[in-house]
Amino acid sequence: MMFRVLAADFLKIRRKAIWFLIFLGPIGVIALQVANYGLRYDYLMEKYAANPWGAFLGNIQFLLPVTILLGIAIIASMVASIEHQMNSWKQLLALPITRTAVFSAKFTLCALMLFVSCVLLGIGIVGLGLGLKLGTDVPLGNIVKLSFYPMIAAFPALALQLWLSVTMRNQALPLTVGILGGVLSLYAVKMPDWFLWKLPLLMNEAGKPEYSVFAGLAVGIVIFAIGLLHFTRLDVN
Template sequence: MMLRSLSSDFLKIRRKGIWFLIFLAPIGLVAMQALNFGLRLDYLKGQYAGHLWEGLIDNVADFVPIALYLGVTLVSSLVANVEHQTSSWKQLLALPISRTAVFSAKFTLCFLLLTVSCLLLPIGTALLGLALGFGTDIPVETLVKVGFLPFLGALPLLALQLWLSLTFRNQSLPVSLGVALALISPFASQLSEFFPLNWPRFSYEGPHAEWFIGAGVVTGFLIMFMGLMHFNRKDVD
């Protein structure tokens, strides 16, 4: 049932602008670094002499957490808004499909959409490095890590945002919360590395990245489970 619901959700998001957002985020990050390196190429080549690829990846990685928080917020809101805008919750839940399948399908949809975005980021970064003449010795493993590991650390926010977006017809609360967290996330580095807003960064950086990956995955699924329990019991308009 979940797969049938997921297939239906993919059809519903056509012409909703979600795919544009999925492509915009990684392309925007890469374009920003293209401008950064294009304007200061000689200086940055001197600064990162001998490890140009690492310098490029580090510059991209600095902006990945804030992009993730914004992406998670907007994707969750847009996916939930498909039902809110058409007031179709009662019709959807009257179908012979469980609420668990409906909620799980929407979480899976958000996860897959953001996974596509995370895949495009290392591809775009690799193409930028090649265009800048950094050589063909591409650090594929590092690129994949910076693309996907921070996302695993951000799973708690994905679960929370989807829960809130499905709960509230007015999306101002979940969107405002997500934007606020994105804006304050760069300053969270001054707090403990175990502060949840730091999990995406330390899922990629640091000697104990596996701790933060595990914390993100476990906490994300705990919040998703709580959201699922609430969704199964709530009345719909």
């Protein structure tokens, strides 16, 4: 049942600007590195001659948390706004489908679009790295982790943003929360490990990025379950 709802949601966003956003995120991150290396190529290559790929990936990692968190806020809001703008929640929920299927489909839709964005990011990283002549020993494992770990660690933010966006017709508060979370992520290094918007940074006291990923996945499931429970009991106008 959820897959039928998901297919319908894909049709709804077929000609929406949301697809532009999916491409804009990774392109923006890569473009910033093009500018960075374009202006300081000789300096950066000399300074990080011992590990040019490591320095390159480090520069990208700094940009990813805020990019992902802002992207999540906008994507969740745009997905939910389709029903809000058409006043179609009551008609949608009157169909012989469960609210669980509706909420799960919208979460899956957001996650899939983020996945596409991360795939594009990974391709862009490899392409730009080779174009900058960082070496042919491409650290594919690290690139895969860099491309997808922050997304998984940001699942709590995704669940929270979708919950707020779906249950609130006025998107001002959900977007404010998302933007504030993205800004806070820039200063989250000194925050405790349980701080939700620190997880995409992949930094923790144990020094293992996987801990942030597993924590994000676990907390994301909990917030998703709470949001789903609220949505199933919500009076829809």
